[in-house]
Amino acid sequence: MTSIVSAIIVLGILIFVHEFGHFLFAKLFGVGVEKFSLGFGPKLIGKKMGETEYLISAFPLGGYVKMVGEGGGDELSDEEKARSFGEKSPLRRIGIVVAGPGFNLIFAWFVFIAVFMVGVPSATTKIGEVVKDKPAAKAGIVAGDRITAVNGKKVDRWEEMATEIAASKGPSLLVEIKRGGETKAFQLKPEMRTGKNLLGETVTSPVIGVVAAGETVIDRYPPGEAFSRGSVQTWNVIELTVLSLVRIIERAIPLDTIGGPIMIAKMAGQQAEAGGVSFLAFMALLSVNLGVLNLLPIPILDGGHLFFYLWELIFRRPVSMRAREIAQQVGLALLIGLMVLAFYNDIARYLVGNG
Incomplete structure (x- = not known):
């Protein structure tokens, strides 16, 4: 139950942030918004305020903002045309589309900064x-x-120690330790170990054969340093996400690592039980993933729409309706295929396997 509630909270917040980005920029650029929905499918609850109906829908795996002029089929008055999404310049449409993923990345950045200010657990040496x-x-x-x-x-955190050992290029290391009240120094030759990193790449690095005791301390940082560390962490996660996608396409990372809603729910529950900081860090990580994935140039996703509007901006003419329809169908097929794969992996990992 904890996993389900945690997943609903995480997805609810991230979907709201994403759709609020679209909503806010639509309003800023004078586009009317007819619906703002958290979730897809049948309406569970809704309330109309002004011209916009705010909804919570049945399936909490996404959301949408329906703007004036989207969907077609309705005759628009001159006033409605002036406030319709399609009548805005390509640059404004690009701004509205990018705002959703952009807000996810900005949200993750703020969360990472907050995490470093609240305090992160670090293993001692x-x-x-x-x-x-x-x-x-x-x-x-x-x-x-x-x-x-x-x-x-000098090192007093396990990560610092591991970084210094990994960065060593010489045939030997001078390692100083404290034993009781006594300080000792040891000259040793690291052993080279070959393995796979997170991106499926084969790497060789020096190791000395020690395991952390699991002793941790909480490191809290002042706002300035938290800002710096949060910015670096956000960029690192964006870079890792992009590289991971490239490695999956190259098949360096196996397809069975892709997870779906069950995996998200399980991880959300685990992070919630680990504490507030872990839960926030997980939410920031997921927010980056949501932002980056939505910028992929796949029709149906924000990145696909972005591609169409960039085309229009560069070539001074919109992509033909026929081409867009075909692209949307291909994009939908790709998205359904990815969802089926994610569900299959979840079932194999958690229901059939021992996950």
């Missing part, structure tokens, strides 16, 4: 296990030691 016959064990390092420096550079 206390060692919980030393792997037998690995460089650290051979040098004399033992469980309970706390690493204080690598090659003369």
Whole structure:
């Protein structure tokens, strides 16, 4: 139940942010908005305020903003034409389309900044296990030691220590540790390990054979540093998302890693149980994914509409209705195929498998 409620909260917030971006820019550019819906399908509840009907619909996997002139079939008065989406310049239509994914990225940026201000848990350099016959064990390092420096550079967080070890180019490392009240230094030769990274790439990196004790501290940052770290984190997640999509297309990352609603619900529940900061970070991560995916040049998605309006802006004429219809059909088929794959993976992972 926690997973379902958490997923509804996350998706509800992210869908609202996305559709609010479209809604706000439509209003700014003088476009009338007939409907603002969280969810698709049959209306559950709704209230009309001014010209806009605000809805919560049955299927919470998306949402939509219906603007004046969209959908066709209705004769528009001169006043309605002036406020219709199709009558606006390509640049304004581009602004309205980009605003949805853009708001998701901006929202993630704000959340990451807030996370760094509230405080993020960081593992200390206390060692919980030393792997037998690995460089650290051979040098004399033992469980309970706390690493204080690598090659003369002070470290007090596990990530800092791992970064220094990974960045080392020489045949040996000078590792300083604290054991009780005593400080010791060990010269050791790292072992090169080959494996796959998050993008499915084969990487070789130096390791010394130690496992973190799991001791954590909360690192809180002042607004200025939180702004900087949040900005870097947002960019890193955007970059990772784009590269992951490229690697999936290249088949470097297997298709069975793609997840759907069940995976989102399960992860949302796990992050909610882990605490508010983890839940917020997960929501920011998902918001970046939603923003980037919606900018893909696939008809049906915002990126597909963006492509059409950029074409119109460059060539001074709109894409033909026939071409748009064919593209929409292809886009719909691709989207349905992706959804089927995601549902299949979810079922295989969580219902058939042991996930």
